[in-house]
Amino acid sequence: MVVKVIMTNLIKGDALTLIQDIPAKSLDLVATDPPYAFGGSGAEHELSATVAVVLREAAVRLKVGGWMVVFCASSWRSTSYMVDAVRGILTPVRIGTWVKPNATSKTKTPGWRWASVNAVALRRGKSADLQPSQLPDYVIAEPIRNGRRAELPQSVAEWAVQPFVVVDGKMLDPFAGSGALVKAARFFKMDATGFELDGGTHLDEVSTGA
Numbered sequence: 001m002v003v004k005v006i007m008t009n010l011i012k013g014d015a016l017t018l019i020q021d022i023p024a025k026s027l028d029l030v031a032t033d034p035p036y037a038f039g040g041s042g043a044e045h046e047l048s049a050t051v052a053v054v055l056r057e058a059a060v061r062l063k064v065g066g067w068m069v070v071f072c073a074s075s076w077r078s079t080s081y082m083v084d085a086v087r088g089i090l091t092p093v094r095i096g097t098w099v100k101p102n103a104t105s106k107t108k109t110p111g112w113r114w115a116s117v118n119a120v121a122l123r124r125g126k127s128a129d130l131q132p133s134q135l136p137d138y139v140i141a142e143p144i145r146n147g148r149r150a151e152l153p154q155s156v157a158e159w160a161v162q163p164f165v166v167v168d169g170k171m172l173d174p175f176a177g178s179g180a181l182v183k184a185a186r187f188f189k190m191d192a193t194g195f196e197l198d199g200g201t202h203l204d205e206v207s208t209g210a
Helices: 015-021 042-060 076-085 154-164 180-187
Strands: 002-008 010-012 027-032 062-071 091-100 115-123 138-140 144-146 149-151 170-173 191-196 202-209
Touching: 015 042, 015 191, 027 042, 027 154, 027 180, 042 062, 042 076, 062 154, 076 115, 091 154, 115 154, 138 154, 154 180, 170 180, 180 191
Parallel strands: 010 191, 027 062, 027 170, 091 138, 170 191
Antiparallel strands: 002 202, 062 115, 091 115, 144 149
């Protein structure tokens, strides 16, 4: 088994502040799994507004032809909120699905029992020389539990990033969390950085095959 050590570059700080140092039209890919909060007052309202503003700031920093992939909560409300945040800058193109085999929601409603998460792919202008992906538009994986937090599985992160990779291009995750999406982009040879309030540069061992 070959093990490759990949530096996951997570910069500690507020995304609203850190993103101001990134020049316009300098990013090839933005991929992120932002925090979900859609309350109408207090801290939840502030978090929702922060996510929308940061996504819009990130969209401005995408090159023409660049892509943004955003994970959303299971509801259509969450998906439309993320799309509206970048309206007029990016165009929604596709929706992929992360399927969680065991639903954890306490809400009991008719319909499918599998919990799903939308991954919305949005583009700035037209992409040049991007080859069609052979990956399916869904991935099945259990979330990773770290205490009360659920982290993005590495298999899901790689599925989300791989179709939009620009080798040696710049990738940003403004809400990096554990850094799974940043690590995935670096695995595919992108210059990737993440912002996180509790961030810090660290090393990860990634299996690259026999």
